[in-house]
Amino acid sequence: MTRRILLSHLSLMLLVLLALEVPFGIFYARSELSRFSHAAQQGAMTLAEVCEDKMENGLTADLPELARAYGQRTDSRVIVATRKGTVLTDTAARSLVGRDLSAEPDIATALRDRPSVGADSDPSTGDEVLFVTVPGGSNATVACVVRTVYALGPLKSKVHATWLVLAVVGLGVLAAVSLIGFALAHSITRPVQALERATAQLAEGRITDPPATDHGPPELRRLAASFTRTATRLQHLLQAQQAFASEASHQLKTPLTSLRLRLENFEPHLAPCAQDSLDKALGELERLDRMVQGLLALARLENSAIKPEAADLNAVVADRSAIWTAFADEQQVDIMVSGAASSRVWAVPGALEQIIDNLLSNALRVSPPRTAITLAIMTTLREGSRTPPLVELHVIDQGPGMTEAERRRAFDRFWRGPDADHDGTGLGLPMVRQLTRACGGEVTLEAAAGGGLDAVVRLQCAESRTHRELLPTSADADFAGRARRRTAQSSLAAGRGSSSG
Template sequence: MTRRLLLGYLSLAVLILLSLGIPLGYVYSRAEREQIISSAEDEAESVSAFASLSIMAGRERRELPDRARHCAERIRGRVVIVGDDGRLLATSHALSATESRTLASRPEIAAALRGRDAIDVRTSTIGGVRYLSVAAPVVHGDDLQGAVRLTVPTDAVESRVHRIWLLLAVGGLAVLTAIAAVGLVFARWTSRPILELERFAHRLADGQFTTPAPVTSGPPEVRSLAATFNQTAARLEHLLASQRAFAAEASHQLKTPLAALRLRLDNLEAEMTGHARDSLNAAMTETDRLARMVEGLLAMARMEESAVTPEPVDLDQVCAERLLTWTPLFEQHKAQLALLGDQVGHALAVPGAMEQILDNLLSNALRATPLGSTVTMVLRCTAPDHRHLPTRPAWIELHVIDEGPGMTADQRRRAFDRFWRAPDAPKGGTGLGLSLVQRLAHVSGGEATLARAPGGGLDAAIRLRPAPRASQGRPSRIGLPRRARSDRSTPEAAPSSARSPV
């Protein structure tokens, strides 16, 4: 902002200086040229009057050469006097025979011999020097007696004109330097409180509400903005504190009665028979579902109450741990869990987010997959597309692919909505799993999507940014079942996606 303000001040100053300096230089240059022309015309008229008297008295051969030399010395130029027939009467400098014969044909002298009362002004270059030529007729009454030509060098005038342009340029640079210094001070004074406000905004985004932004410096508009920002930050802090208190109280107030209710239902199981036992089992299932729903809501509330920063996470290690944890449960349901793909290294994710994401996706896949089928976790790296986006970084993709019934395109679009469940979804889901998965992917700087798997099931994919190499530690190795690492080639899969809660 400081640079933009300074550039604005300098641009305005340059526009003003050009608007004033160029006309001033032009007016001065024109005045200097008009002055030398006026002086040359006066000298020409003076010599013309003297030559007329000398010719009338018959003393032109004796008086005119001296007069021409004196006048040439005074104007530092040249003087030539010719008669009415074009013959040379006097000159202040030596002329060649050719120049003497062609004097009458010179444009300015010919014009003076034709125009009697006219004074012809011309400019010419002789020997690399610019001259101003002024010719005036020599007349007595109505009789034309000859003509006078004065040539005055204009180098002195040009030098003065160049000097004034140089002075204007130097003066303009000095003014611009002064304006730049003053503008820099003013720009810094204006932008300093805005930069401070930006710094406090970043601290607010990081969850730091301790110190309010200063409201005592800067322009009035900036001070008003800082005061409004502090009010917003205070209100936001109050709202987050209320939400944090609600999450803490709800965690205690909801979990305890649900646990007591589940215990009472367990105690009633031995006394129930027939249809009553079926109703009891249904009540216990709904109680478990309510408990999971409460856990999901509290997890989302805890995630929203404070800002979190993604950190490098060893994705290979996390997937290996989840494989070891979930394999026994899959075997109980007569299904298989496999980990395929490449070693992808570290990805940026919120601490603990990948474990929660995999637990939700694997739980959904286990409920949806038929007996004897396989749920596959696939890791792969997406190389940058240098043809279209040369600066686009690579992605790390994690796919969870099942062999269940899958979802329609409309169901996949709604799958990330809170509490939404597919009409034919298995019992036990809460409708919060995929919503939590999507939110965790977003706060980690990635995305979650759903697509149809090649075999007709669902392909739930998480895309994450790779961690910078400098921040990656030494990858840890975890022993895996032989089946999990027997085939590291990536199977054919649909585009990246994520799974809807079922």
């Protein structure tokens, strides 16, 4: 932001300097040339009058000395010709004396009693010169013609020096504006940078360096004060939610366990006809316990700020499929694994296990006997060379599937399909989506090609350099280990309790 403000100031000042200095430089160059031409023309006309007077008095022999003195004084070349265009004297080359120059345009114009001024290149040196040719005569008869030739090199050097001065002045102004603009931009962006740091700290869960409210423009001061109040309020809310998530588990588990024991103690004293009601009550109590555990797991996920780390998806899939094979065999369902030999992805510690457990639990619940559940891993490339590839995990069942409207609602908390059993809590798929987003990925439900449901989990490939900064630091190691143990403990219970899929 500092660079952009500075560039905007410099660009504006550069436009102002160009708008002022370029026209001034052009005007100066033209005015100097005009002044020089006018002075040369006045001098040539004075010299022509003196030459005419010398010729009328028969003092033609004085013309060479007169021309030489004028040429030395004005640093010019002087040519004096007769009324017929014959050269009488030339201060630069004596070889021109006696030559007829009446055919040259400026001489011919002067012989017709009209002066001529123009610029041309010198045939001998190639330099640009200014020539002034004037007639000498006090009446209609032209007695002589005087041509003065001036080199324009000194005039151009003077103009170039002026352009150089203008450039130096412009650079000096730009340098001064740069210092002023940098100081101004720094005073504006320093509060913004402080807000940026505070926002990043708030995203991590705690503000250790709140933005100052006594620096910068009044608008940014008010913004910093409002942000500090909002951040403080959010921290209090987050701390309260974290305290609830950490304490509710113990506070809710104790009465549920006590209630289970009391209901079980009723069993010897109940009549056989009431046994079915007791079993249903115990089943609902078990479902309530799973629901509480699922809600607490979601609360921990929302409050956690663990950074993803590289994980071997193939190894996790192989491990979880081996564990779930025993449950699948009881229902005569096969679990098949296919995909790439090695797929490393970015994932929150313990998240992959819980994602796969929930999806396998849902797939196993709806899979008919003598069918198969397929876990397929594939890598997809996205458009753009800088876009990292994705690793997709497909959990495909051969059950009844879901309609498009049901797939859209499947990730809502507590939602269950119309034909779902009553043991589910409706928290499995919401937990899968929360875990997947914590890993930097996304999960969708699609219709399988041969019928059934295809749950697709898309994660970032760990080989991408773009996401290496997501690796956990050493300060996160203890917290990551605790999260891994928490998710591992609740994975099977939460997975079995879901009926969203």
